[in-house]
Amino acid sequence: MTENLDSLDARLLLLLADEPRMGVLECSRRLGVARGTVQARMDRMAERGILRGFPPELDLAEMGYGLTAFAVLEIAQGHRAPVVEQLEAIDEVCEVHATTGQGDLFVRMVARDNADLQRVIDEVVAAPGVRRTSTSIALSTPVPPRVRPLLNRIAEA
Amino acid sequence: MTENLDSLDARLLLLLADEPRMGVLECSRRLGVARGTVQARMDRMAERGILRGFPPELDLAEMGYGLTAFAVLEIAQGHRAPVVEQLEAIDEVCEVHATTGQGDLFVRMVARDNADLQRVIDEVVAAPGVRRTSTSIALSTPVPPRVRPLLNRIAEA
DNA sequence: CGGAACGGTGTACAAACTGCCCGGTGTCTG
DNA sequence: CAGACACCGGGCAGTTTGTACACCGTTCCG
Numbered sequence A, B: 001m002t003e004n005l006d007s008l009d010a011r012l013l014l015l016l017a018d019e020p021r022m023g024v025l026e027c028s029r030r031l032g033v034a035r036g037t038v039q040a041r042m043d044r045m046a047e048r049g050i051l052r053g054f055p056p057e058l059d060l061a062e063m064g065y066g067l068t069a070f071a072v073l074e075i076a077q078g079h080r081a082p083v084v085e086q087l088e089a090i091d092e093v094c095e096v097h098a099t100t101g102q103g104d105l106f107v108r109m110v111a112r113d114n115a116d117l118q119r120v121i122d123e124v125v126a127a128p129g130v131r132r133t134s135t136s137i138a139l140s141t142p143v144p145p146r147v148r149p150l151l152n153r154i155a156e157a
Numbered sequence C: 001c002g003g004a005a006c007g008g009t010g011t012a013c014a015a016a017c018t019g020c021c022c023g024g025t026g027t028c029t030g
Numbered sequence D: 001c002a003g004a005c006a007c008c009g010g011g012c013a014g015t016t017t018g019t020a021c022a023c024c025g026t027t028c029c030g
Helices: A007-018 A024-031 A035-048 A080-088 A114-125 A148-156 B007-018 B024-031 B035-048 B080-088 B114-125 B148-156
Strands: A051-053 A067-075 A093-099 A105-111 A130-143 B051-053 B067-075 B093-099 B105-111 B130-143
Touching (some): A007 A148, A067 A114, A080 A093, A080 B130, A093 B067, A105 B130, A130 B105, B067 B080
Antiparallel strands (some): A093 A105, B067 B130
16 A cells, blocks of 8 residues: 555545535536546545545534543453443443553543433443543533544645 | 434434435435425434534544544643644644543544654643643544444434 | 556436425414 | 424426446556
């Protein structure tokens, strides 16, 4: 794999990032290339696994889940798998990472309100194998999840 | 706002989550409702801000950014804004949250390899106003970002 | 050198989808 | 009871999609 992504790929992705509902035809017009080319690029990126799809982006806050919290879990030796299984079963757990450091798990979760959050946190820390936990609530999100800068860099190359 | 989301809305979102490229027509067929209904639901959710759009989902690892790291920053009194500005300027910084606890910032970043990560971390912690930092690398992601369970719960209601 | 492989351009056509409008029906509410 | 509201089913014009085909310049290799 020489170049995973070239400028055209990146510009295409930027376009789609701005206007995801935009069709292949419109993309080709804006990029100044043939429709077939755009189609080929998208297919190729999809095959390579770079472009996974176009999932709907939901605003959990607007759905009633206005609170986001993070938890760092310290796990007892060899209990990672069962703990993860436990966490997976909790609807409000939206993301789990295994990290270096204390050999911990990092958990992101959401809740409707403080009482609800309390309940979720209790469920999370109650998982057998969890030694120590430290949770914090997200007050704001100065930088929402983004990929743009990285794409821009490639696009300009 | 009586019910933010009803069962039909949730089932529609689940459908779109599975097959985002699916058109309105196909959705209506699978849900057993009229096309206009699906259109109306989507418009309404979009207006309410629940459905923000359909951004392309990219696999950063496949794009060459195989490393993900998290950093917790302790900020000097009143320096939050300038620090955030600094972080925003770093391409590899993909997400920043302000959290309770030590009144900190929580940062997610990616890098191409260890050397690259070193550079990124240096840039992050070099921001003036940053007191103390603690970083950890993501080894794996047992639970990738998901919303499904929450939608399922509403869908079944 | 000749030729194959590759990626891009244009073109074409049938099938499908979109946006939009309408009349009809059932339910909830003032 | 009349209205408002949401859904159904149908229709229409315009656009897009999937796919196929011919053509051309570059690169790589026997």
